Amino acid sequence: MPADTVSVTGWGRTAPTAARLIRPRTYEEAAAAVRECGARGGIPRGLGRAYGDAAQNAGGAVIDMTALDRVHAIDVDGGTVLCDAGVSLHRLMQVLLPLGWFVPVTPGTRQVTVGGAIGADIHGKNHHVSGAFSRHVLSLELLTADGEIRTVSPGTPLFDATAGGMGLTGVILTATLRLLPVETSLMSVDTERASDLDDLMDRLTATDHLYRYSVAWIDLLARGGATGRAVLTRGDHAPLDALRAGTRARRDPLAFRPARLPSPPALFPEGLLSRRTVGLFNEFWYRKAPRARTGELQRISTFFHPLDGIPHWNRVYGRGGFVQYQFVVSHGQEDALRRIVRRISEHRCPSFLAVLKRFGDADPGWLSFPVPGWTLALDIPANLPGLGALLDELDEEVAAVGGRVYLAKDSRLRPELLAAMYPRVADFRALRAETDPRGVFTSDLSRRLAL
Template structure:
C-alpha cells in the first residue's frame, strides 16, 4: 500500500468520507470526558481522508479505549476510531508471523491464532486492546522480564503520516522508535506484522505462592522470576504493620501437551480458546461503594483464599491473563466519578523508593484492590516506551478519594527523584515539568514530530496536557 493508492478524487472532492459524529470520549478510567468528532474509517483510503480533513484541532487514532487516561481523546478535534479496520490479512503458520490491520483486537488474534498453535507475543491484563493501541503504548505483559514489550515483536508497520503518505516503518529506525510508545502522535498505524509465540496448548501451568510482606515478595521475585515466562504479584495495599505489602505471587508458562490429563476434554482439543463471561457491571453503582471497608474485606478474602503454595495448576489463558475481561464494563464499579490508575517503575537498586511508596499508600489506607507488582527486564528501544529494568507497581484508586491529587503528586516526585517514570497509557494527571526527567528521549521525540508533522495534525488531550 502507498499514498498513491488513495483515489485522486478523494483529495479534492471529499468523496468516500468516513462516517463521523460528535460525541463524548473518555479513557477507561472514565475521568476527564471531552467532546470530539468521532470518525470511523472503514478503509485505508477513508483513514487518509480523515487525516487530511482533520481541522485546526487535529486528530488522534483510537483503538478500544483501554488507555485509562486521555491518550485517545482530543477535545474539539477528531478522534479516529480504528476498530472497523480489523482484518487479519495473512498468517504464516510455519514461520509464526501475522499481518493484520491495526484495529484488530488481541482477543480476535487469539481466536484465530491459538487453534494454529500460536499466541500473541505480549498481552496486557485485558485482551480487548487493538494492535494499534498495543504499539502506540508499547504495552508490556507479565513476560516483560523475558520478552520485552510489544513493539519488540513487530517486524514492520504501515504508518499513515501527517502529509498523507503511508510509510513502511521497520525496527531500528528513528520513526519506529518514536512510534513504539509514541501514543499515536507520529501518525495512524494501519497494519502491523508481528512475530508470534509458539504454544502446544491453550492452557497455562501456574504456580502460586503467598508472600508475607513486601521484602518477602521482592526476595521471591528476585530469586526465582527467571524460571518463569510469566510472573505477576497482586499486592494488598491495605495491609499494615508487619503485613505491609503482603502479596499473592502467580507465575507460569504455557502448558505443554503432556501436562494435560489423558482422555480429558482439554487433551482432546488442546488448542481450543475458551473464555467465560459474567453479567456486565451495572451502570448505577453508588459512589463510595468501593471504600476502605469493602476493599479491605475483599483484599483479606483474596489473600486468604490464595493457596500458600501450589504448583502446576492448569488454568485457561483467559483466567491467567485476563480475569477482569470476564466482567464487561467492570470499570463502572467505581461509580460516576471514575477512577485513576497509577503505574510507575523504579530501577533495580532503587528498592528503597518502592518500599517508601508502598508504606505511604498503606499508611494512607488507599482503597485499591487492583494493585500489582512486577519486575521489568531490559528497557525497550521506543523513545517513550515505559519499561526500564526494575520494579513496576500499578494501582487503581477511585478518582474522588479525598487528597488523592496531592498524594499522587508526592509519589510522582518520589518516582522522579529515584530516576523512575510513570506510564503514559495509564496517566491522566501528571505534571508536565516532571516528564523530561522521566523520559530522557523526550526532546528527540519532539524534534522528530516537529519535522514529520510541522502543522501538528496529530494531537491528543494527553499531548496537550504534557506538551509531548
C-alpha cells in the same frame, strides 16, 4: 464517512471531552480522515482501554480504527501474522491459538488493538523474558501527517518514536508480528503467598528467571509487619503432556473458551469501594490463596485477563471513575519502592487491583515505559480525598530516583516532570516537529504534557 460529535473518555472515566468521531473503513478513508481533522487535529483510537486522556482530543477529531480489522496473512510455519492495526488481541487469539500460536505480549486485557498495543508499547507478565510489544513487531505501515503511507522498520527513528508514542506520529494501518508457539491453550500456574514486601521482592528476585510469566497481587491496605503482603502467581504455557488423556482439554488442546460474566449495572452505587469493603476483600483474597501450589492448569483467559470476563467492569468505581497509577523504579531503588508502598498504605487507598512485577531490559521506544526494575500498578477511586496531592508527591519521588509513570494510564502528570522520566522526550518532540509541523496529530495528553 459519518462524523458525529460525541463524549470521549478513557477507561478510567475521569475526564470526558467532546470530539468528532470518525470511523474509516478503508485505508483511503483513513487518509481522508487525517486530511479533514481540522484546526484541533486528530488522534487515532482503538478500543478505548487507555486509562487516561491519551485517546481523547477535545474539540478536535478522534479516528476510530476498529473497522479496519482484517487479518491478512498468517505464516503458520514461520510464526508471523500480518494484520490491520484495528484487529484486537482477542481476535488474534481466536484465530491463532487453533494454529498453535499465541500473541508474544498481552497486558491485563485482550480488548486492545494491535495499533494501540504498539502506540502504548504494552507490556505483560513476561516483560522480564520477552520485553514489550514493539520488540516483536517486524514492520508496520504508518499513515503520516503528509498523507504518505510509510513502511517503518525497527531500529529507525520513526519506529522508535511510534512505539510508545501514543498515536502522535501517525495512524498505524498494518503490522507484521512475530508470534509465540504453544502446544495448548492452558497455563501451568504456581501460586504462593508472600508475608510482606521484602519477602515478595526476595521471591521474585530469586526465581523470576524460572518462569515466562510472573506477577504479584499486593495488598496495599495491609500495614505494620504485613505491609506489602502479596499473592505471587507465575507460570508458563502448559505442554500437551500436562493434559490428562481422555479429557476434553486433551481432545481439543488449543480451544479458546474465555468465560463471561454479567455486566455491572450502568449506575453502580457510589461509595461501595470504601476502605472497609476493599479491606475485607483484600483479607479474603490473601487468605483464600494457597500458601504454595504448583502446576495448576488455568485457562489463558483466567491467567491473563480475569476482568475481561466482566464487561464494563470500570463501572464499579461509580460516576467519579478511577485513576490507574503505574510507575517503575530501577533495580537498586528498592528503598524508594518501600517508601511509596508505605505512603500508599498509610493513606489508606482502597485499591483491590494492585500488582507488582519486575521488568527486564529497557525497550527501544523513546517513550516506552519499561526500564529494568520494579513496576507497581494500582486502581484508586478518583474521588478519594487527598488523592491528587498524594500522587503529585509520588510523581516527584519517582522522578527523583530516575523512574517514570506510564503514559497510557496517566491522566494527571505535571509536564515539568516529563523530561526527568523520559530522557528521549526532546528527540520525540524534534521528530514530531519535522514530520508533523502543523500538529495534525494531537490529543488531550499531548497538549497537557506539551508533547
